[in-house]
Amino acid sequence: xxAPEAPPFEEGTIDDSAAEPPPAVxxxxxxxxxxxxxEGSAIWxxxxxxxxxxxxxGLVDVPTSGPFVLGIGxxxxxxxxxxxxxPQPVLLRDYAPTILRADVVDERGRxxxxxxxxxxxxxxxxxxxxxxxxxxELAVRATGTFLLEITPERGDLRPRLVLASLPHPGDAVVVxxxxxxxxxxxxxxxLAPDGGPRTNVRVRFLRAGHHEIGSEPIFPLDPSGGxxxxxxxxxxxxxxxxxxxxxxxxxxxxxxFRTMLAGDGPWSITAPxxxxxxxxxxxARPGDAAFVLxxxxxxxxxxxxxxxGLPAGPLQLAISAAGRRTTLVTTTIPATGKKSLVVELxxx
Numbered sequence: 416x417x418a419p420e421a422p423p424f425e426e427g428t429i430d431d432s433a434a435e436p437p438p439a440v441x442x443x444x445x446x447x448x449x450x451x452x453x454e455g456s457a458i459w460x461x462x463x464x465x466x467x468x469x470x471x472x473g474l475v476d477v478p479t480s481g482p483f484v485l486g487i488g489x490x491x492x493x494x495x496x497x498x499x500x501x502p503q504p505v506l507l508r509d510y511a512p513t514i515l516r517a518d519v520v521d522e523r524g525r526x527x528x529x530x531x532x533x534x535x536x537x538x539x540x541x542x543x544x545x546x547x548x549x550x551x552e553l554a555v556r557a558t559g560t561f562l563l564e565i566t567p568e569r570g571d572l573r574p575r576l577v578l579a580s581l582p583h584p585g586d587a588v589v590v591x592x593x594x595x596x597x598x599x600x601x602x603x604x605x606l607a608p609d610g611g612p613r614t615n616v617r618v619r620f621l622r623a624g625h626h627e628i629g630s631e632p633i634f635p636l637d638p639s640g641g642x643x644x645x646x647x648x649x650x651x652x653x654x655x656x657x658x659x660x661x662x663x664x665x666x667x668x669x670x671x672f673r674t675m676l677a678g679d680g681p682w683s684i685t686a687p688x689x690x691x692x693x694x695x696x697x698x699a700r701p702g703d704a705a706f707v708l709x710x711x712x713x714x715x716x717x718x719x720x721x722x723x724g725l726p727a728g729p730l731q732l733a734i735s736a737a738g739r740r741t742t743l744v745t746t747t748i749p750a751t752g753k754k755s756l757v758v759e760l761x762x763x
Contacts, residue, residue, distance in 0.1 A: 440464045442476040443497065446504035449487065456488045456509050473504065488556070489584050510584035512554035517592035519549040519565055521572060526550075527597055528568040533561050533579075536632050540564065557581055560625060562645060565595065572597040576634075576645040578625075601641030603682045605655060608727075608750065612640030613686055619654035620644050651676045655686040657724045668714050670724040689725035689748035694718070697760035698736055705736035705760070721753070736760055 440462065447458050447470050458470040462483035468476050477483045477497060485492040488509030494500060519529045526549035532540035533553055542553055551565070563577045575597055581590060605613045619631040626632065631654070634644030653676070657669040672686045695705050695718055704717045709732055714722065727750040735741040739760040748754050 441479045444474045448504040450506045450508035513588040515553045517551045532564040603642035605640045621652040687726040690753040691722045692755040699738040708733040
């Protein structure tokens with residue numbers, strides 16, 4: 416396409432003198448105090464043209480005229496002017512903690528002694544409590560999606576991760592998760608093709624509306640291949656990624672296996688273990704890399720690589736490299752062993 420005509424030049428000067436500072440805001444100090452909440456929360460004031468001002472020694476500056484906000488924790492108190500203030504010292508109280516509760520039982524409905532912890536994603540627990548009678552109650556000053564991690568004292572029961580959504584705080588907010596039953600068997604097992612447990616993998620968990628693409632949380636499996644992540648449901652997607660010792664296998668590349676759950680469970684996933692030893696010839700320069708497309712996954716290959724985690728059966732690859740024609744290759748991955756393939760790349 417021809418380049419568009421360039422716009423005509425306009426010469427001149429621009430007066431870029433510094434903007435004048437905003438006019439000073441007259442202020443006065445008022446006495447404030449935290450109504451006893453056991454937290455020792457800090458108080459601050461916010462007003463147009465002044466930004467946030469922390470209270471010091473029980474005093475905080477506010478405008479002598481015009482609106483302002485007093486804040487403590489998550490709570491805001493708005494005033495049209497200083498005339499609307501109650502008698503001093505002004506007592507401020509943060510929202511009460513949100514109460515998160517649940518009753519933990521076994522498969523027969525009997526109460527189970529547990530330790531319950533709250534954490535966000537893969538972070539360390541922020542709050543924990545022991546519940547000898549299975550009645551869990553946590554006072555939480557947080558909002559958003561959390562994981563309630565339930566660990567039973569009984570060794571025959573599995574731990575459980577329950578997704579909990581905490582709303583905006585208030586003075587009497589209770590999130591009741593109801594009865595949570597612990598089971599002896601996992602909701603999901605990841606198996607090898609021979610039916611045995613698959614443990615040399617990591618599993619990414621995806622649920623619509625819960626994660627950004629590329630930041631899905633990863634959860635482990637137990638020695639039997641059992642799922643140790645949050646409660647699963649139909650529509651959840653799982654990505655099974657083989658874990659390779661990259662420092663010992665620099666040319667081995669893991670291919671992820673993806674599936675979406677359907678039905679009520681329990682589920683089992685047989686993650687493929689097929690392998691392809693790929694050698695590329697004809698690259699333009701030594702050290703050049705080619706891009707190998709399998710489905711919608713792209714892998715960078717510098718001359719040779721072993722792709723591990725492929726399903727047995729027909730496989731099509733698209734291979735492209737700088738200065739070379741894109742090559743389409745169809746091959747078959749064996750159920751056992753490894754397929755070796757040499758591809759000659761042609762000049763454009």
